[in-house]
Amino acid sequence: MTPIDGSVLLGAAGLIVLVNWYFLFSRRGAPAVRAQATDGGVQALTVRVAGGYSPAVVEVERGRLVRLTFDRQEENPCSEEVVLAPWGIRRFLPAHQQTTIEFTPAEAGRFEYTCGMSMLRGTIVVK
Ligand SMILES: [Cu+2]
Structure with a gap:
């Protein structure tokens, strides 16, 4: 060489x-991606988990059920848990599987969620 x-x-x-x-x-400045409302009025969105969360910013409406499907496409232990502290949710995400988490945000605001070690971060904007 x-x-x-x-x-x-x-x-x-x-x-x-x-x-x-x-x-x-x-x-x-990451663009917020709005959850799509389904027939039942559920706000659904898939978040890809691979070295981070994408989209990094998700926008939802307050007072209506949110259904986030975490599609974990890696085995890196960093992302094996997701913590949505504002809604008291902590869930294990099996590698190469989709895990659905539901909650209804009562308050508007900008909320962060993280991996189990608070290294990966995502944002949920509730309007
Ligand atoms: Cu982590």
């Missing part, structure tokens, strides 16, 4: 880290 090859590799590696950081952790 020549020194030039090395610097190109290093540059590429740096770029990959930057891109990953941006998508996983830089959630400022």
Whole structure:
């Protein structure tokens, strides 16, 4: 490997880290995705769990049942639990499975939920 090859590799590696950081952790200004209302009036949305939660920001209406389906697409133990503290929910998410969590937000506001270790973070905006 020549020194030039090395610097190109290093540059590429740096770029990959930057891109990953941006998508996983830089959630400022992340667009909120509104939960879709089903026939029964339930607000349903699937959140992909893979190194983070996506969409990172979910928007729901207050006073109506919310059904979040956590689609965990990894085995990383970090994401094996999800904690929606504002609603007193702590659930185990089996790897490569979908886990449905339901709650009815009574109050409007911006609420954070996390993994069991408070490392991964997602936001639920209740309007
Ligand atoms: Cu974690």
